[in-house]
Amino acid sequence: xxxxxxxxxxxxxxxxxxxRGLAMRGGGIDIGRALLDAALSSPLYKAVLVPQAQRTMVExxxxxGVPWRDALDWIKARGPxxxxxxxxxxxxxxxxRRPFHAYEQGxxxxxxxxxxxxxxxxxxxxxxxxxxxxxGAECPAGGSLVDLGCGSGISTRRLAAAHPQAGSVxxxxxxxxxxxxxxxxxxxEEEERRRWVQPLEPDGRISLLHADAAATGLAACSVDxxxxxxxxxxxxxxxxxxxxxxxxxxxxxxxxxWEGFSKLxxxxxxxxxxxxxxxxxxxxxxxxxxxxxxxxxxxAALAEVGFGRIxxxxxxGRHFALVCSRPLNGCEPDRAVDDRRAATxxxxxxxxxRKIAQLKAEMxxxxxxxxxxxxxxxxxxxxxxxxxxxxxxxxxxxxSHQ
Numbered sequence: 048x049x050x051x052x053x054x055x056x057x058x059x060x061x062x063x064x065x066x067r068g069l070a071m072r073g074g075g076i077d078i079g080r081a082l083l084d085a086a087l088s089s090p091l092y093k094a095v096l097v098p099q100a101q102r103t104m105v106e107x108x109x110x111x112g113v114p115w116r117d118a119l120d121w122i123k124a125r126g127p128x129x130x131x132x133x134x135x136x137x138x139x140x141x142x143x144r145r146p147f148h149a150y151e152q153g154x155x156x157x158x159x160x161x162x163x164x165x166x167x168x169x170x171x172x173x174x175x176x177x178x179x180x181x182x183g184a185e186c187p188a189g190g191s192l193v194d195l196g197c198g199s200g201i202s203t204r205r206l207a208a209a210h211p212q213a214g215s216v217x218x219x220x221x222x223x224x225x226x227x228x229x230x231x232x233x234x235x236e237e238e239e240r241r242r243w244v245q246p247l248e249p250d251g252r253i254s255l256l257h258a259d260a261a262a263t264g265l266a267a268c269s270v271d272x273x274x275x276x277x278x279x280x281x282x283x284x285x286x287x288x289x290x291x292x293x294x295x296x297x298x299x300x301x302x303x304x305w306e307g308f309s310k311l312x313x314x315x316x317x318x319x320x321x322x323x324x325x326x327x328x329x330x331x332x333x334x335x336x337x338x339x340x341x342x343x344x345x346x347a348a349l350a351e352v353g354f355g356r357i358x359x360x361x362x363x364g365r366h367f368a369l370v371c372s373r374p375l376n377g378c379e380p381d382r383a384v385d386d387r388r389a390a391t392x393x394x395x396x397x398x399x400x401r402k403i404a405q406l407k408a409e410m411x412x413x414x415x416x417x418x419x420x421x422x423x424x425x426x427x428x429x430x431x432x433x434x435x436x437x438x439x440x441x442x443x444x445x446x447s448h449q
Contacts, residue, residue: 108165118165118244125231125239128157134223137257142283143221147325160199160224164232165244167201175276175307176209178368178391182358184305189214190271193297195260195290196220196278200229200253206274207250213272218255219263226255261289263297270297275306279345283327284334287345292352298373304354306345306369307362308335341384345369355380361391 108115139155147153154160186192190213194203197218207216220226232240232247233255240247258264260278273294279287294304334344341347346357346369354371362368367388374380406425413421 113165113244115165119161121242122161122164122228125235128224128227130223130227134257137221137223138259139221140259140261140286142286142327147281154198154222154225157224160222160228163225164199164201164228167198167245174362174366175368178360178362179305179370181391182360182368182370182387184272184303184368184370186210186213186272188212191269192216192272192274193263193265193270194218194274194276195263195294196275196281197225197255198222198229199225199232200255201245202274202276203229203253203255204246204248204250207253208246208248213252216250216253217265218253219258219260220255221257221259223257226257229255261286261293263293265297267296268299271299271302273298273302273304275304277307277309279306279308280328280331280335281325282331284330284344284348287331287334288348288352291345291349291354295352295354295373300373300375302373304349304369304371304373308345308367308369310365310367341386346384346386350380350382350384353380355382356385357383358385358387360387361393364393 105115143153144155145153147159150156150159152159190210192206192210192213192215194200194206194216197203197220199220200218203216203218207213210216218226218229232243232245233249233253235243235247240249256263260275275290275294279290282290291304298304336343346359349357349371353373355374357369357371359367359369409421410425412418413425
């Protein structure tokens with residue numbers, strides 16, 4: 048326990064100037080990362096800190112008007128919940144079977160699917176819409192949109208509502224559990240829909256498809272827009288490249304890929320804690336911020352599979368939007384990367400400076416007094432505040448009822 052606390056507490060203190068940035072990724076930082084990995088893999092971490100964060104997140108959500116426990120009971124009662132035989136026909140990649148978001152079965156379980164709808168927030172979606180529009184994101188009248196990695200369809204429903212001119216909107220996901228929840232919600236009668244914590248409007252254009260985003264089975268050159276909303280950080284970079292290639296395959300010439308992503312290492316403490324439940328976060332963060340590559344590794348991978356006109360802009364202080372296009376037939380892709388993130392940078396307001404200072408002051412007092420319970424409570428509060436705001440991932444530590 049002491050090693051775990053020392054490692055976590057050290058992350059609250061800012062590093063000396065010479066240790067900032069990617070240039071110092073070797074040596075001491077690698078040793079520190081190894082120590083942190085050892086601490087976060089300790090049974091004490093899962094037994095003490097994560098449950099505290101889960102309890103705090105539920106309490107915080109309910110104080111903010113989200114009836115978490117009631118909503119969970121309500122969605123469970125909409126069953127019976129069972130998978131169909133057709134679901135077993137979809138091959139699940141090994142990377143997708145790993146524990147994820149503090150669930151031993153990752154996204155392949157009912158707890159994750161039920162609570163994903165409750166925990167997800169749309170607080171920054173308007174900012175993403177504005178950033179995408181500034182980059183020239185367009186959906187033609189009667190066009191077809193595909194939402195890869197849609198989960199239970201929250202982003203798919205919102206995509207459909209934001210583009211009434213679209214002819215069809217297809218959500219694609221690997222989790223049959225999330226898709227079952229999404230389909231059931233779309234079937235609800237009006238009176239039941241009003242009781243849910245997320246917007247639910249009947250829309251015959253929406254369908255949900257169980258498939259790998261890297262092998263959707265959709266026809267080549269059949270789609271006008273592909274969306275990837277806060278998905279890529281959950282994948283190893285090789286799988287992300289495969290998904291980019293599939294998006295390019297199904298897009299019509301001139302079609303667009305829209306991506307939303309976040310600055311993963313903006314809060315070292317939070318990043319270190321969250322990556323203990325996100326197995327590919329570290330690899331993706333390295334890939335995302337590849338030095339000497341305009342737009343980072345993802346932009347290079349998009350260009351490699353044939354995309355052009357790659358544009359990036361800030362959506363919030365930690366979130367960014369990307370738009371790129373499949374070239375028209377007979378045209379070479381425009382390889383220039385138009386990175387506007389610095390020019391469109393926005394203040395980071397996800398956690399107010401006053402609140403951070405208060406948490407650090409309380410942590411110092413708890414350390415001085417040796418109050419381990421208080422230290423764990425404060426760590427849980429930080430996780431809940433950041434996780435509830437969706438600042439790094441949509442829902443890093445939502446509770447699983449086991």
